[in-house]
Amino acid sequence: MARKWAVFFREVESLLKRGFRFFLLGMLGVIFALGIPVLEIAQSREVSQTISPQATPQQLMERGRELYRRGGYSDYSEAAEILRQAGDIYAAEGNRLNQSLALSYLSLSYQKLGQWEEAQRVSDASLQLAGMGGTRGDRIARAVALNSQGHLFLSLGEAETAFERWQKAADEYQQLNDKEGKIGALVNQAQALEQMGYYRRSCNTLLQAIGAENPSCDEIKTEEDIKLLQNRLAAENNGGLKTIALRSLGNVLRAIGYLEQSQQILNSTWEVVSQTNSNTDKSLTLFSLANTQKALSKQQEEYGDNPTAQNYRDKAVQNYNQAITLAPSSPIKLLAQLNLFSLLRQSETNTKELQTLLAQIQSQMSEMRLSKPLVEARIKLACSLMQCEKLVQGETAELELVSIEEIDGLLQQALTEAETLKDARLKSYAIGTQGKRYEYFVPPQAQKQGETTTWEKAKTLTQEALELAVKSNAPELRYQWQWQMGRLLAGEENLEDAINNYTVAVETLDSLRNDLLAVNTDVQFSFRDNVEPMYRQFVDLLLQSADGNRDRLQSAIQFIDALQLAELENFLQCNLSVSNSGQLLDSAARIERSLNEITRDAALIYPILLPNRIELLFKLPARPLERHIVPISRIEVQENVTQLRGKLANPSSLAERLESSDNLYRWLIQPLEPSLETSTEIKTLVFILDGELKNIPLAALYDRATEKYVVEKDYAIALLPNLQTFDLEQKSAQRRVLATGVTEALTVENKNFQALEVRTELESISNLVSTQILLNSEFTQPRLKQELNIGPFSIVHMATHGQFSSNPQNTYILVYGSADSTGELIRSNEFDRLLRDRSPSTTIELLVLSACKTADGDNRATLGLAGLAVRAGTRSTLATLWRVQDDSTTQLMKQFYLEFIQNGLTKAEALHRAQKALLENLNYQNPTSWASYILVGNWR
Structure with a gap:
């Protein structure tokens, strides 16, 4: 200090x-x-x-x-x-x-x-x-x-x-x-x-402090926005102020999840400070830049883009090392060393390299005077050595660098120093981490054999840490220790007390996060690391204790749905739990309404993937929520999903494809068939899919017993991302279509998009319903915006290349550009503004994306599809999981519009009939031709 x-x-x-x-x-x-x-x-x-x-x-x-x-x-x-x-x-x-x-x-x-x-x-x-x-x-x-x-x-x-x-x-x-x-x-x-x-308000206040003309971080979207801000600062003719303001802004942008913008701002800061003689400014800037690159690496890893993740990681390592070299003081040097150690510890790094860095950190700490940052550094080092991040996700960790006694010594020293400082929050942090050490580094067999001394010690330490967190008003620690106590009690099979602790942990976390935007590891709200594991463990406990207790089933639905909603909010970078008037919406009431609304004429099926089983929660018309347990490991489910997706587009792999397809059918649908057969009013199966299940087309699941695909059975299929984001009311609308498409090969951002034969597809639609067609050079972003503002279109049909990804930047729609043979990509955020800026008099009932695909290797790619639908403000979206041949698309779309527009069927039933018709055509019997189409949102 x-x-x-x-x-x-x-x-x-x-x-x-x-x-x-x-x-x-x-x-x-x-x-x-x-x-x-x-x-x-x-x-x-x-x-x-x-x-x-x-x-x-x-x-x-x-x-x-x-x-x-x-x-x-x-x-x-x-x-x-x-x-x-x-x-x-x-x-x-x-x-x-x-x-x-x-x-x-x-x-x-x-x-x-x-x-x-x-x-x-x-x-x-x-x-x-x-x-x-x-x-x-x-x-x-x-x-x-x-x-x-x-x-x-x-x-x-x-x-x-x-x-x-x-x-x-x-x-x-x-x-x-x-x-x-x-x-x-x-x-x-x-x-x-x-x-x-209030991360955004914090960012906006900082922009106000530096004199931005429009002090809103929501407006910092593009490189042009950042250049305008830099020009504003340059006009101050104040080098010191400019440097500090840019660095501060870069850090707060990282905290609200604007990682690309944060990196751009901090790169600009480095351009300024690298020309000065201030090693302090240089080291602080490199440290901040490395923190953003570390967050970017983690983000890209979650998106499934490992090469890009590695690139960011390498940059972060380089900048941490340079910050360490330039740092003129122990605190800055130590912070950079600790973050570098944490980053290297998470990957397969040479043990000798880690040991060298560990020795440097220990030497650095020995030179520092007693202070709060020093105590925090000791605890953070102990957690990195134990790999706390892995532990709370249920993964195993090894202590290959130090002994458990050395970690005990590090944490005890931190506790002693925290007591000297009389800092209750630091004491809570140290004691709670000690509890984590006793929770995880005790052999499970010792716990089962009655050797409970260390387990009881973990509970005692956790309770003490929790009391101190309450006393020091530290909710960011309180939820961690409540969660930790819940895990400990669950380990003793004390389910009721464990559930009580998980309940208050979730409540504390929800009070902390207005949204899940913060990716900053210092804030400790990485979605997959700190939110998803807690919710899934909680839902697991609720379901373990749900026999004969329908309230527990309802609670499990509520919390798994909250997780699904939070994941979508994380993608969209917005809070969907707040109404237009700014009022917090009651999720329990919304879920109850949705359950009843869905099951007027449909069955809701909500599979939940847990480590050792699938919990099939389902609700039929006029019946309470029910469950069926499928004893299969999540790992086996993942393997089957991967195999099925890989084989669907390969006609030569029929036997393997049918095996994977049949397995998933037996796990997800077959157990419910006896109940479904008793409800004759059911026309549609509405699924809210969990985890990797989101990337499979349910219509292509295969029942070996009857030798039929799901699409050949009596039910239409529809998907919802969760129970809370779509309007499920059935509304009549005067049907008018805005049909757009690209038939030429286009190039944009070094991507080459092949020509599409979609003219016939669009013309067949125009023969069935009033249609305005924008083709090729007419299909530009300005013209699309103009038509949406002028015409009351209830359906927007886009026959163009597109991609869905869990990365908003890789979720896009291709439109024609301003020059010949060039295109423009409308990304998720831009698509939101484009469709929401239209005349509010007409709701877009259906958005059709007939030539899109999900990003390769991205297990959460359909999150981008759901996000696009929500952003666009549409009631439902019909899209493809992979690119389909133009001729089969034309046939399917013609049949879909015939059933939907002329025969008056629901969207789900119209798609069901269109897919069956294609399957019955000898030219299109392979699922490659018909299974790709999925309907997300309101199916009526």
């Missing part, structure tokens, strides 16, 4: 020589780079001149501030005593304003010592002394006191109160016409907003 603050003040002194205010740069230089509360302890020269303090208390003040800058525990203690003396002398002299300033600094010292009651007392006194006067001295003292209080309340976990104090500080600086002071207060407000979970 001492070196961290030494760096902080060296930065300030350097920048002062360039003519900038101490106050501003202290604020902007640290907050987003290191995550350290920003200090505003500078005494304005104007105050000195106005108040004219006597030499002795002024010398005490300077000495106290100097000790504070050194940043060790003993330094804080000595600084507090000296600043108290200075305050007493000012009080004796009746020097009210300088006494107020002394007490503000004294409060900051008490905060570092963890003496919260004393910090509160002197902070209140400081603000009272500053009074309500309107002189310049009054306002400056009041602003400093408010800033000190803001840090106090933020440290106590009262971010809302901290935000309110910093708002008042900004008002004071506004009255003083102090631009830099106001900017500092705004940046502090951004820190409070981030701690409250």
